[in-house]
Amino acid sequence: MAEGGEPVSDETLAQRVQRGDRAALEQLVRRYIRPVHAVIASFLPEPSQVDDAAQETFLRMLRAIHTYDTRRPFAPWLYQVARNAARSQIAAESLRSTEPFPADGPAATGPLPDVAAERSEIRARVARALEALPEQRRVAFRLVDVDGMGAAEAGRIMGISDGTVRAHVHHARKQLREALAEYANVMDDERGPAT
């Protein structure tokens, strides 16, 4: 991972991949497998779809690596590849099935205790509200609030400043709260130490 104590930059690794270095490819995959999954998860609800699209992302990355300009940051380039792979997956899924995404999720599987049922209902509402967010806002919210990334890291991956990421997260939270206004009392009860 490091040469002489200094971590090898993404751009250097990508350049090595361009020259056919498999070890460099392995390093890039290990370094970006988690962020790529997190980005794709903001587009696709199903974990199995996320896995498929993540694999497709790295395959596309390998096929298109010769088009990557090593003078530019690698992470936003890979972010675009992941974004496109996720969109292709959505298009493929919509062709495969015209069934809508189940609105109530696990709640439909059987009776649940009241609290769990309510939480499940709220999560389904959150999922729908997330789908309605603009793309950048949704991705920023997902990376920061769901996957626990720092604003700076999320910004580095998305190719935007950390201030912009914070703004996106702020607006996403606000928009989600508005969409879930009827659960305000539950929200107050569940506000725990994490907040």
Next chain:
Amino acid sequence: MTEHRPDSSTAPDAPYAEPLPREWLPEGVAPEGDAVWEARAARILLLTEHAWTAEARRTATPWLMELGRWLSPAALLAASAAALLLSAGNQASSTPQEDAAALSLITADGDPVALWATLGVTADPVLALLTLEDHTAWTSRVDAARPATGERR
């Protein structure tokens, strides 16, 4: 990579919207270092290996074509060099002699000995002059004997 918890750097200043309860949000990706990532990375690397091999095979060219492509500039260069050498050789064998003869005629400036010398003959000055005069006289006689164009009519 960061830890799997909401980012404290986004903790609200006064107007900053508060995070939603964690229980309401979708499941996040597993934290870094989780064994699941190792398995996923291994699967992706296996897939990329197939793609890598296929791509290498697709872009590979037969060795003979590769050799030809490598040799063609060298062959072109060699042919050019040979042509240049031949051309230079021809010029070296013919041109200086012809040029020398032409220059000698010019520099002879009517001197009979010098004129004979351009033909490689070391002539006696008197004989050379006589030969030249005799040739001139002979040419004049032939011209005089030839009927004029106007007399024929």
